Amino acid sequence: MYDAPHQFEPLLPSPNKQEPLLAKAHDLARSATQLAGLPIAAELRALLRGMNSYYTNRIEGQHTRPLEIEQALAKNFSANMDLASRQRLAIAHIEAETAIEQRYSGEAGGRQLYTAIAVQDLHRELFSRLPPEDLVTAEGEAIVPGELRRREVQVGRHVAPGHASLTKLLERWAGFFGDIRRGEAALLAMAAAHQRLGWIHPFIDGNGRVMRLHTHAVLSALGYTNGLWSPLRGFARTVDQYYARLAEADLPRHGDLDGRGNLSEQALVAWIDYVLDVCLDQVSFMGGLLDISAMERRIAACLAFEEESLRSGVRREALRPLHYLFLAGRELERGEFKAMMSLGERTAVSVLSALIRRGLLKSDTPQGRVRFGLPLHALRFYFPALWPEAEADIAE
Numbered sequence: 001m002y003d004a005p006h007q008f009e010p011l012l013p014s015p016n017k018q019e020p021l022l023a024k025a026h027d028l029a030r031s032a033t034q035l036a037g038l039p040i041a042a043e044l045r046a047l048l049r050g051m052n053s054y055y056t057n058r059i060e061g062q063h064t065r066p067l068e069i070e071q072a073l074a075k076n077f078s079a080n081m082d083l084a085s086r087q088r089l090a091i092a093h094i095e096a097e098t099a100i101e102q103r104y105s106g107e108a109g110g111r112q113l114y115t116a117i118a119v120q121d122l123h124r125e126l127f128s129r130l131p132p133e134d135l136v137t138a139e140g141e142a143i144v145p146g147e148l149r150r151r152e153v154q155v156g157r158h159v160a161p162g163h164a165s166l167t168k169l170l171e172r173w174a175g176f177f178g179d180i181r182r183g184e185a186a187l188l189a190m191a192a193a194h195q196r197l198g199w200i201h202p203f204i205d206g207n208g209r210v211m212r213l214h215t216h217a218v219l220s221a222l223g224y225t226n227g228l229w230s231p232l233r234g235f236a237r238t239v240d241q242y243y244a245r246l247a248e249a250d251l252p253r254h255g256d257l258d259g260r261g262n263l264s265e266q267a268l269v270a271w272i273d274y275v276l277d278v279c280l281d282q283v284s285f286m287g288g289l290l291d292i293s294a295m296e297r298r299i300a301a302c303l304a305f306e307e308e309s310l311r312s313g314v315r316r317e318a319l320r321p322l323h324y325l326f327l328a329g330r331e332l333e334r335g336e337f338k339a340m341m342s343l344g345e346r347t348a349v350s351v352l353s354a355l356i357r358r359g360l361l362k363s364d365t366p367q368g369r370v371r372f373g374l375p376l377h378a379l380r381f382y383f384p385a386l387w388p389e390a391e392a393d394i395a396e
Contacts, residue, residue, distance in 0.1 A: 002161040005172035009261035025184035036226035043374040045227035053093040055236035066390035092129035110221035114178030116170035149204040160201035191275035234278035302381035313354030317341040331369035
């Protein structure tokens with residue numbers, strides 16, 4: 001049984017094996033920084049948190065449908081006990097992601113994430129939000145939020161390290177990855193740390209969720225996401241490859257040409273390369289969806305459908321203020337919004353009310369400022385193919 005830090009090395013590939021990975025990480029850093037600089041409405045970030053929750057739980061085979069997440073956010077939980085439990089887990093992930101991004105922000109927060117305390121904090125943030133009836137494994141064992149496991153486990157072919165060695169293994173993990181601060185190298189460290197944390201398997205349950213939450217939080221702290229993208233969607237959409245690459249990097253090295261550590265360097269390189277590809281794909285995808293000129297056309301298409309097909313009271317004249325709200329990422333006084341539609345007062349009031357009723361505008365009070373809304377039914381217009389499962393829910 002593994003019980004010593006040297007047994008999960010290499011923690012990063014050797015310098016000559018890093019060169020092509022660093023080139024790819026450079027491309028990711030450049031494109032992600034550009035995307036993160038866009039001033040986008042906060043409602044998009046809120047929707048993406050729900051999507052992240054959906055995808056990370058889908059990886060575990062415990063996902064809820066997007067419409068069920070939306071219902072849970074409105075405190076409308078299913079009468080079915082199993083579904084209600086999965087809804088609570090989805091909400092717990094959304095809330096934990098928000099809290100963790102705020103707590104571990106900037107360069108200092110990024111370094112703090114590479115501590116054993118932070119790893120336990122992530123687990124606690126997620127699972128402490130669940131009621132006692134949800135804190136039980138499939139085998140009937142209690143899950144204690146933030147507590148390291150107290151027994152031995154095996155995950156597939158991987159026999160996890162002895163529980164008595166978890167503290168020193170986490171200290172080695174934290175000390176090594178926490179010292180890597182150079183731009184592109186930090187992205188390689190982020191990917192490798194994900195896999196090696198899984199190898200340690202510090203908790204009795206929830207390790208995968210914590211690993212993915214940690215990776216998401218590191219990318220956020222490094223300033224690469226601004227809440228606009230996450231690798232979680234990419235992991236879920238390539239889930240077989242995700243699990244295969246993770247497992248392969250757990251294996252012992254294959255002879256003298258496979259590095260000098262106990263584990264396979266070749267498999268670790270393949271895992272890091274996969275993670276960088278997933279991130280690049282998600283940044284490229286979101287960058288295309290957030291194209292400014294295309295977004296104006298998509299909002300126009302949504303308004304036309306509302307006006308002509310649904311006759312919901314929404315009108316095309318709302319295009320200008322809606323597009324402004326999306327790009328500015330701020331709120332408007334109701335009078336300002338109405339003025340930008342260039343309609344008569346009575347008609348403008350009616351259209352504004354219809355927009356709020358349809359969720360295309362949001363407001364915290366009956367007469368308060370308005371902001372861009374992003375209801376699930378508008379996704380197929382605003383962000384086609386972003387969350388196909390949500391579009392399918394609405395179609396039903």
